Ligand SMILES: [Zn+2]
């Protein structure tokens with residue numbers, strides 16, 4: 411980059427074990443072949459990292475730099491970006507943190523998110539809760555000048571949502587239930603609307619979150635703390651919804667999703683809160699419910715997410731998102747876990 415000298419050391423937020431996280435000074439990583447060094451401009455805290463922080467995720471082993479929802483500036487390295495253009499220093503990018511091998515049967519079949527050798531930045535590779543991170547050039551997407559790094563960091567969670575509505579083949583004329591109005595649930599509303607879905611009911615246990623969901627385009631909401639989600643869904647859509655997407659992942663919510671779709675409807679599971687939960691299998695059989703998992707995103711879904719961000723379809727606004735310095739990382743993790751955070755999304759600025 412013009413005038414950007416890369417220092418030999420950087421500050422990084424390092425997870426050391428359950429409830430243990432501190433800022434450390436570490437050597438700045440050096441990009442390998444076909445990799446770039448990104449000066450991180452913004453990096454969001456993801457729900458999956460909260461369980462990692464507690465030590466509940468076997469894929470995350472301390473000491474570890476988490477952070478996989480990021481955007482920044484390329485300052486070193488070489489290669490070809492996701493859009494096929496050559497890398498040049500100074501480019502603003504957001505990146506797909508799921509590093510895939512490109513050679514296994516799943517990669518060759520175009521199902522890259524199911525790569526048998528996949529590695530996620532922030533789990534098996536060092537992530538972006540740091541001043542610098544190395545990323546394969548081919549996973550970097552150009553970010554327009556007018557889009558802030560914080561908005562750019564939302565491409566990753568939005569891509570998860572885009573992939574889920576693509577798997578469900580959501581289209582206009584259908585009704586959708588989104589269970590959970592956290593960042594992924596909100597992104598789900600945006601992704602579904604982008605595919606033409608007009609009637610979207612959202613459930614959550616927080617009125618404040620549901621109010622924000624309305625701003626994003628939810629046409630109906632249900633507070634699952636005081637009302638029965640299935641009954642409220644049936645009251646709004648007497649035949650049941652075409653598609654239910656679970657962005658929570660508890661046994662209770664998975665069952666609500668299954669019982670809310672019409673016969674022949676589709677349930678997409680993407681919340682990972684509980685590992686194994688009971689589901690009404692005979693009911694699923696007799697109603698021919700299409701039950702599917704959704705994991706991360708295809709290359710195409712990530713491209714769509716970057717496009718939606720670039721067109722301001724999803725915005726980083728203070729009603730649901732706040733920015734904090736990297737040094738507030740540990741406090742932010744604790745607040746999100748305790749439910750005392752003023753907003754559902756915290757983005758750290760290294
Ligand atoms: Zn994430």
Ligand SMILES: [Zn+2]
Pocket residue numbers: 510511512513514515516517518524525526527528
């Ligand atoms: Zn592969």
